[in-house]
Amino acid sequence: MNGIFTALICSFDEKGQVNEKGLREIVRHNIDVQKVDGLYVNGSSGENFLMSADQKKKVFEIVKDEVKDEVKLIAQVGALDIDEAVELAQYATNLGYDALSAVTPFYYRFDFEEVKDYYNTILENVDNKMIIYSIPALTGVSMNLDQFAELFENEKVIGVKFTAPDFFLLERIRHAFPDKLIYSGFDEMLLSAAVLNVDGAIGSTFNVNGQRAKQIYALAKESRIDEAREIQKVTNDLIAEILANGLYQTIKEILKAKGVDAGYCRKPMKRLTEDKVKNAKAMAVKYC
Template identity: 65%
Template sequence: QRDLKGLFSALLVSFDEQGNINEKGLRQIIRYNIDVNHMDGLYVGGSTGENFMLSTDEKKRIFEIAKDEAKDSLTLIAQVGSVNLKESVELAKFVTDLGYDAISAVTPFYYKFTFDEIKNYYNTIIGAVDNRMIIYSIPFLTGVDMSLSQFGELFSNPKIVGVKFTQADFYLLERIRKTFPDKLIYAGFDEMLLPATVLGVDGAIGSTYNINGRRGRQIFELAKAQKITEALEVQHVTNDLITDILDNGLYGTIKLLLQEAGVDAGYCREPMKKYTPEMVARAKEIYKKYF
């Protein structure tokens, strides 16, 4: 079994102007993450992958392409969560057969599910496969904000091995770290990688590592080595970059930056907006400033 620790890009997907998967471009993004960013792994099918706007067949195609391009060169985690639990189970089986190292599932969203319903959702998905599950907690998008004891209830299933923690509540992060030393915690906000690393996360999963993976690596390694002043310098530059990216439109701008780096990262899928000429021009300036 592969060690699941380290730095992961939440994989971007290249779409053509009609919103169809651009396989060649997707393969180039994967290569860039392997050859240039030197990631430890890829988180496939996450928010960054525009996953919740895709059909089941499209999700499967992306899982296949990522495995085919990456082979065993880095760790692969597949996000299979969906409000359609039957789809989640189907995808969990599909990626397990493909050889993914772990699965992950977002907390079910849109309806106000009870915690018992959420617990049943996780146990059902992971019960269907011989694999490991990482909870994907992102309260600002899902509205699901779990407590320490609720994480504990989910973690009581030994196949639920960790959490991707995309929240800014560092008190809760510290409590989870202290209470569950054997579970894996991934920092989900790239702009807070340094403080999350100081609190002892095992890794990080984020969108901006697709283009800024080398700075992410520096922050992570410096912070683990207790070189906090140096790590903070790199985090400051990173956060200037992330602020510029967020101002210009998150996933679209990362794709435009990758295009400047020679990667055919394509477009975003509607309802996400098409690029405006101003957005493209601004991305070129951002690229010159930071790369």
């Protein structure tokens, strides 16, 4: 389960329905062109929190059918409705997903006991492993070292997707839990996280920049830091342009410029203006 995992984006048609052909093409592009080690399905980048449970199931099904066993698959099943989270966890497990992940429950400012109960409840109901999805900037849920330690007491919790710029905490978790899997969640900080010896990374920009991410990660593992920094620099030039233009929409337009039917985002995410589509096309030529 080590390495570079793309947080898979999803292709939707103009009406916001899952575009199966486009989704299959995105999967193939990630495996055949970006050559990533695995896919993280129905995360933030997959617009998970904008979809119905049926749509999420459809995405899990199509991706598994396209991938078979070519790369590892992690299913993000977190949902505020805990019954839905359990149902999705069972669904993805039955399809053969290698591991589950669930975002920390958000919106109601749950206390830590409630967060812990959320994970343990999902895991009591499914025979699979769990990667905690921690993304404080979007959920408002921050956890300290002791709290991660409590979650890790459940042996089925095998790791964390750490999406925060807190390298002090990241180092503390790495040091305290050498056997748990830690995935870096911010692509622009991949090198810094790799130097701290994470086990891999999960990110949205790998849909279009996976090859560079793999190089950064491999070079860092070989302690070839100067070379890795050069590639992180180009990567961050691209990420800065993507973020300024509209994150997921721009990734989709770059993919379209490469011939992948990446479709549109679901509402309320907006469409790019013509100028921004042009910017994305220029990024595809310059970087991809």
